[in-house]
Amino acid sequence: MVINKNVSLKDYTSYKTGGNALYFADCISSDDVYYALKFACDNNLSYEVIGGGSNLLVSDDGYNGLIVCTKNLNRYIINTGKNILKCGAGIVLADLVLYACNHSLSGMEAMAGIPGSTGGACKMNAGAFNQEIKDTLLTVTFMNKDGSITTLENQEVGFGYRKSEALKDKIVLSAEFLYKNDKTSEELLNIRKEILEKRKEKQPLHKPSCGSVFKRPEGNYAGTLIEKCGLKGYSIGGAVVSTKHANFILNENNATSSDIYNLIQHVIKEVKSQTGITLEPEVRLIGFNN
Ligand SMILES: Cc1cc2nc3c(=O)[nH]c(=O)nc-3n(C[C@H](O)[C@H](O)[C@H](O)COP(=O)(O)OP(=O)(O)OC[C@H]3O[C@@H](n4cnc5c(N)ncnc54)[C@H](O)[C@@H]3O)c2cc1C
Known part of the structure; x- marks a missing residue:
């Protein structure tokens, strides 16, 4: 299996945003996964696993390690x-x-x-x-x-x-x-x-998204809370809180991952201050320092 260098992760996430992976392993078989892990270990690299990339937000700075891609793994x-x-x-x-x-x-x-x-x-x-x-x-x-x-x-x-x-x-x-x-x-x-x-x-399926951004808080719905806080349609850069379903943040207009990330943080802050409830992201972050 070939391990590629400097691969754009934009093409591997449903958000269509994010920077490059320093190393990228497109694993087809379990042996490929073994080889990829060995490569990471031998080169002292951290690694992250991705599948279809439909629940991921990758930093604009990319990922300074190995991405183990399982999108094509064991296709049977x-x-x-x-x-x-x-x-x-x-x-x-x-x-x-x-x-x-x-x-x-x-x-x-x-x-x-x-x-x-x-x-x-x-x-x-x-x-x-x-x-x-x-x-x-x-x-x-x-x-x-x-x-x-x-x-x-x-x-x-x-x-x-x-x-x-x-x-x-x-x-x-x-x-x-x-x-x-x-x-x-x-x-x-x-x-x-x-x-x-x-x-x-x-659901707003016409623009890139990660589906529901936040988990359902106990006894409530994230979308309902976000809507109640008047955040439907709120945007930062090219990222917007969907007017159709408030728990979707869309890449409306060439958003960067920073736009989306900042909008997520804004929504968390507003919902917390208006309702006292802390929303927890369902979307997984790659390459952010937290
Ligand atoms: C329009 C839209 C609608 C959605 N609707 C729903 C919904 O109704 N319900 C729902 O639950 N989700 C929904 N999602 C979110 C997403 O589709 C799911 O979370 C999906 O299961 C993620 O699979 P993935 O292969 O894309 O994983 P990725 O996004 O690639 O990764 C998600 C997480 O899984 C890990 N992962 C991926 N592959 C592997 C692997 N082989 N081994 C170990 N870890 C792995 C990653 O490290 C990461 O932590 C939606 C997303 C979109 C864009």
């Missing part, structure tokens, strides 16, 4: 025929959802429309409309920093709302999902279609 789906799909980390989540629906496997259909990779979805415990990755995940296999490989069962992962404790600093290689077969493929495809329509109706 194996249907065991026992309501279990085995799937590589680089499989696009939306493709896995569609595959499951087409094969009358239920449990993921409400996650239609969540962008990004299956590995990233495991790490984030992605979810929507009352379904989360943890509801179908049977096992997850990952590489540790030292190159060893571990498989954990669902209960061992420490899944919570948008978190997976045991996957901290790990690189997801593959996962197995257990589905129900209580619905026909026609029913599942219809649910999927309805979900995609709801998303189109409620």
